[in-house]
Amino acid sequence: MAELNYGLSELALEIRGMVREFAESRVKPVRAELDETGHFPTDILRELGKMDLMGLYIPVEYGGTFEGDSMPNLIAVEELSRICIGVSVSYAASGLGADPILIGGSAEQKKKFLAPLASGEKWAAYALTEPNAGSDAGSIRTTAVKKGDKYVLNGTKQWITNGGEADIYTVFAVTDKNRGARGVSCFIVEKGTPGFTFGKKENKLGIRASATRELIFEDCEVPAANLIGREGTGFIWAMKTFDVSRPGIAAQAVGLAQGALDEAVMYAKVREQFGKPIIANQGLSWMLADMATKVETARALTYAVVKSIDAGVKDISKFSAMCKVYASDIAMQVTTDAVQVFGGYGYMKEYPVEKMMRDAKILQIYEGTNQIQRDIIGMALNKEYAAVAKP
Amino acid sequence: MHIVVCAKQVPNTTQVRINPETNTLVRDGVESILNPFDENALEMALQLKEKHPGTKITVLTMGPPQAAEILKEAVGRGADAVVLLCDRAFAGSDTWATSYALSIAIGKLEKPDLVLFGKQAIDGDTAQVGPGVADWLGIPCIAYARKVEIADGQATVERTYEDGYEKLEVALPCALTVVKEANVPRMASLRGKMAAKKLNIVPLTAEASGADPAHLGLNASPTRVVKIFSPPPKTGGVKWQGEDPAAMAQKLVDLLRERKLV
Numbered sequence: 001m002a003e004l005n006y007g008l009s010e011l012a013l014e015i016r017g018m019v020r021e022f023a024e025s026r027v028k029p030v031r032a033e034l035d036e037t038g039h040f041p042t043d044i045l046r047e048l049g050k051m052d053l054m055g056l057y058i059p060v061e062y063g064g065t066f067e068g069d070s071m072p073n074l075i076a077v078e079e080l081s082r083i084c085i086g087v088s089v090s091y092a093a094s095g096l097g098a099d100p101i102l103i104g105g106s107a108e109q110k111k112k113f114l115a116p117l118a119s120g121e122k123w124a125a126y127a128l129t130e131p132n133a134g135s136d137a138g139s140i141r142t143t144a145v146k147k148g149d150k151y152v153l154n155g156t157k158q159w160i161t162n163g164g165e166a167d168i169y170t171v172f173a174v175t176d177k178n179r180g181a182r183g184v185s186c187f188i189v190e191k192g193t194p195g196f197t198f199g200k201k202e203n204k205l206g207i208r209a210s211a212t213r214e215l216i217f218e219d220c221e222v223p224a225a226n227l228i229g230r231e232g233t234g235f236i237w238a239m240k241t242f243d244v245s246r247p248g249i250a251a252q253a254v255g256l257a258q259g260a261l262d263e264a265v266m267y268a269k270v271r272e273q274f275g276k277p278i279i280a281n282q283g284l285s286w287m288l289a290d291m292a293t294k295v296e297t298a299r300a301l302t303y304a305v306v307k308s309i310d311a312g313v314k315d316i317s318k319f320s321a322m323c324k325v326y327a328s329d330i331a332m333q334v335t336t337d338a339v340q341v342f343g344g345y346g347y348m349k350e351y352p353v354e355k356m357m358r359d360a361k362i363l364q365i366y367e368g369t370n371q372i373q374r375d376i377i378g379m380a381l382n383k384e385y386a387a388v389a390k391p
Numbered sequence: 392m393h394i395v396v397c398a399k400q401v402p403n404t405t406q407v408r409i410n411p412e413t414n415t416l417v418r419d420g421v422e423s424i425l426n427p428f429d430e431n432a433l434e435m436a437l438q439l440k441e442k443h444p445g446t447k448i449t450v451l452t453m454g455p456p457q458a459a460e461i462l463k464e465a466v467g468r469g470a471d472a473v474v475l476l477c478d479r480a481f482a483g484s485d486t487w488a489t490s491y492a493l494s495i496a497i498g499k500l501e502k503p504d505l506v507l508f509g510k511q512a513i514d515g516d517t518a519q520v521g522p523g524v525a526d527w528l529g530i531p532c533i534a535y536a537r538k539v540e541i542a543d544g545q546a547t548v549e550r551t552y553e554d555g556y557e558k559l560e561v562a563l564p565c566a567l568t569v570v571k572e573a574n575v576p577r578m579a580s581l582r583g584k585m586a587a588k589k590l591n592i593v594p595l596t597a598e599a600s601g602a603d604p605a606h607l608g609l610n611a612s613p614t615r616v617v618k619i620f621s622p623p624p625k626t627g628g629v630k631w632q633g634e635d636p637a638a639m640a641q642k643l644v645d646l647l648r649e650r651k652l653v
Contacts, residue, residue, distance in 0.1 A: 018578070018579070022578055026578075047577065047578075050580060051580045051581060052580045052583075053581060065582075
């Protein structure tokens with residue numbers, strides 16, 4: 001199939017081939033079942049670990065294969081997402097959980113916690129959201145009080161992806177409630193720590209293979225050595241994580257939209273009505289053309305943002321927000337249109353597109369709603385133009 | 392423990408066609424793959440290696456230079472060493488000559504504890520090479536193995552039958568031919584693929600193998616392929632449907648009686 005030259009490295013192309021084949025042979029046959037039952041894709045993640053694909057974002061010195069190019073990891077997420085984002089979010093959320101350690105962790109913390117993630121032996125999860133702290137992440141209420149060489153955590157985290165399945169959690173908690181967002185700290189908490197338990201698994205509209213649970217901390221003692229950076233730096237790690245993780249959501253969106261486009265075009269070529277394939281109708285082929293154009297535009301923007309992150313471009317938040325908001329919006333549109341192309345069949349569970357449409361919705365919500373993304377872009381514009389705007 | 396896995400490069404099953412003029416396989420434009428049953432044999436070896444650290448896996452194939460591709464695939468999945476037996480002198484070998492050549496190559500390796508084969512190759516479908524090699528090596532062979540456990544110098548093997556399985560104990564070294572049900576073959580790892588790319592496979596020639604030239608290739612092969620053909624699809628017959636099952640059964644019995652078959 002014709003494709004644009006995005007200057008992908010040999011490694012990125014190798015990863016694309018491997019994950020594409022893996023997703024087709026291992027994920028596609030079970031995705032409907034995973035969606036139906038809501039079973040966590042344990043075997044799939046284990047196998048990805050054996051294939052050295054769980055550490056694409058972890059530097060070589062900590063057991064991964066990352067050497068400055070973020071595209072292999074992004075493409076792995078995109079290719080898994082083409083088949084099932086319930087699986088790809090479970091895969092990517094481990095990286096999200098590891099990001100605060102990668103960004104703010106000490107060498108000892110990296111050595112201890114990243115190696116088992118790179119080998120796929122353990123998975124991670126990122127725990128920020130609370131019942132009353134969604135978009136307003138600065139208003140979290142989970143507390144961490146220092147007691148000797150430990151911190152004592154109390155509170156509840158909500159909707160934590162990989163909750164219960166992961167072994168390593170990066171948990172945000174308030175260490176100084178008088179300082180607002182500057183009073184938030186980030187801790188590494190291991191599964192099995194006394195006082196750390198899990199709530200019920202959520203029953204979701206989409207990404208049903210993924211595990212979403214509450215994390216409950218009741219006088220949970222965490223070694224002070226597990227504090228990332230200094231007290232009060234937590235919110236910085238949280239926001240810096242989003243700068244680099246939002247393109248991952250965009251990659252999910254691009255992959256999902258590509259998967260829906262693939263299904264729609266193939267169906268439109270074989271479905272005959274009025275004696276001809278429905279793709280021969282201009283109205284329908286223009287619809288497919290718009291879908292394809294949106295997918296490629298989203299891909300181009302997402303890849304450009306990731307390459308800019310790797311190149312060390314400053315003030316990346318605006319662009320990370322742009323690729324997240326754009327790609328997830330078009331994923332919602334493209335998957336909805338794919339259902340339309342399939343007509344009545346598209347509404348049926350025998351075909352994969354209704355799942356894709358259900359799955360797409362979360363992309364506009366998690367990792368910062370698309371309204372929050374637009375806020376970030378708007379605030380950046382306001383700031384950038386302050387210098388040049390004449391009253 | 393040293394495990395030797397014998398593997399074959401074969402045309403992809405889903406694409407096999409036979410030229411009706413020459414009765415030979417059409418190989419043009421057909422993708423070559425690692426014989427699927429050999430994938431199960433390799434997977435069995437890899438799982439044994441996971442259970443018994445320090446195990447070494449050598450994958451051996453006989454074939455043209457491009458058969459090196461399946462050896463690279465094997466290294467990508469975790470094989471430690473490979474041998475490509477490659478020489479014009481081997482061309483046209485039947486199962487007798489092939490098993491002789493493979494046994495000679497194995498004889499040059501560190502003495503194996505286990506020699507694994509796929510139950511058969513999907514192109515020839517003879518299922519003879521595995522037992523043949525075992526015979527040349529003078530070791531026992533259990534065909535159609537679906538499970539193996541190694542302990543105290545012996546293997547406990549489950550041999551599959553159409554209607555069940557039988558559990559056997561056999562002293563090492565031994566040979567096994569492996570069925571599909573044994574496992575789900577893994578895919579190559581990233582590090583494995585990278586290692587495979589750097590691999591420079593030097594073919595082992597007939598002369599270097601020390602094989603007796605009189606036992607090699609087409610001339611040494613006691614069997615000949617006289618004709619290959621696609622069996623004609625079965626035609627005729629009658630189909631009854633939509634009637635009361637009891638009535639249909641009666642009809643069938645009447646028909647069998649009428650033809651004096653019962």
